[in-house]
Amino acid sequence: MINKEKLIQEIIQIREEIGHDYVEPEIKEIHYEDDELTIIAPDRPEKSIIIGKGGWVVGKLREKLGIKSIHVISYTDLILKEYQLELSVKHLEKLLNKKQIPEEYTTVFTNLLELLKRKQEAPYNNNIIQKYVEKNINRENIPEAKAIIALSGGVDSSFSTVMAKALGFNVKSITIDPGTIILPKQFKYNIQNLTEAINIEHEYVPTDMNEIITDALNGKIHPCGRCSKNIHTKIEEQLEKEDTTVMIFGDLLSTGSQAIVKHNDKIRINLxxxxxxxxxxxxxxxxxxxxxxIKGYGCPLIVQVHKKYPQYKSFSIQRVLRETRAGILEPGEALELIRTI
Structure with missing residues (x-):
């Protein structure tokens, strides 16, 4: 049986064996399920003690215990995550209770609310969403609950596409295509693989972004803001064309009430x-x-801007730091991205 006292002694011993300083770590609580152990440390310094330099301590701990995986989370990060999930739940409940969600979407949004509540109850459990997707990805979707998804081929928009289908949306994915300088082939391979794997409709929408590209290559602008705005406008146009109410994006940062916004009878969700x-x-x-x-910044345009105009690197780095402060990126992941910039 795994308990806190045993874990603390094992960590002390492993640190001694590999030449780390003697420290008796604090563990707030542990959760063990499906051969996966979650250790909740009081804060980030305690988390670092448990993980060890280069992840050696936690890696050897997993080997000693003979379990599939170990996740170490700081309680201070968990408080923020739990609070943000609470905001999501409250806002979605408000929209449903005030009948701001069209009737044909009620079932899907109720599915989403129930999933949010499950994650809110156990914010430390990173397997809740994965298990939900595996169970429901082949569910029969609701024909009336149509949603347009902005699919770039990156990991975030790909997740949104998979998640939307698992929730029951009748999904059509749209890719705004300004050409290979913004949408290179590796993204298109991902789009093809994903849409075939989960059997959803997809359409490329050719778009002229020559003015943005020219201004960026001439050093007048950092292109990401204008590019994102242009893509959003084009998706809204597709929403009107398809006579659909819901559009879904892969934004990670707009948590709480800003993650689902209703405007002019249209609903935008950042899943x-x-x-x-x-x-x-x-x-x-x-x-x-x-x-x-796709490693680093996959957009060739921003890579060229970084090379020609190093002063714009700080704008890209700030985006990475925002995701790190929000707890979306681990510091190690953030450092890897910053190095590519």
Whole structure:
């Protein structure tokens, strides 16, 4: 049987064996399920003690215990995650109670609310969403609950596409295609693999972004803001064309009430933000659907801007730092991204 006292002694012993300083770690609580152990440390310094330099301590602990995996979470990070999930639940309940959700979408949004509550009850459990997707990805979708998904081929939008189908949306994925300088072939491979794997409709929408591209290459702008706004406008146009109410994006940062917004009878959902997903959770889910991680910044345009105009690197780094402060990215993941910039 795994208990806190045994874990603390094992960690002390492992640290001694590999030459780390003697420290008696604090463990707030533990959870063991499906051969996976979650250790909740009081804060990040205690988390670092349990993980050890380069992850050696936690790696050897997993070997000694003979279990599949160990996740170490700081309680201070967990408080933020729990609070953000609470905001998501309250806002979605408010929309449903005030009948702001069209009737044909009620079942799907109720599914979403129930999932949010399950995650809120156990925010430390990073397997809740993965198990839900595996169980429901082949469910019969609701024909009237149509949703347009902005699918770029990156991990976040790919997760949103998989999640929307598992929730019961009748999904059509749209890719705004400005050309290979913004949407290179590796993203298109991911799009093809994903849409075939989960059997959903997909359409490329060619888009002229030459003005944005020219201004960026001439050093006038950092392109991401204008590019994102352009894509959002084009998706809204597709929403009107398809006579659909719901559009879904892969934004991770707009948590709480900003993760699901109703405006002019149209509903925008940022699914990863609403579900308070972390990058590691997302990657574990979408790799099962032939979506490959693209290293660093996959957009060739921003890579060229970084090379020609180093002053714009700080704008890109700030985005990474925002996701790190929000607990979406681990510091190690953030450092890897910053190095590519």
């Amino acid at each position: 990863p933000a609403l579900l308070r997903m972390e990058k590691s959770e997302i990657k574990n889910i979408i790799t099962k659907y032939n979506v490959k991680k």
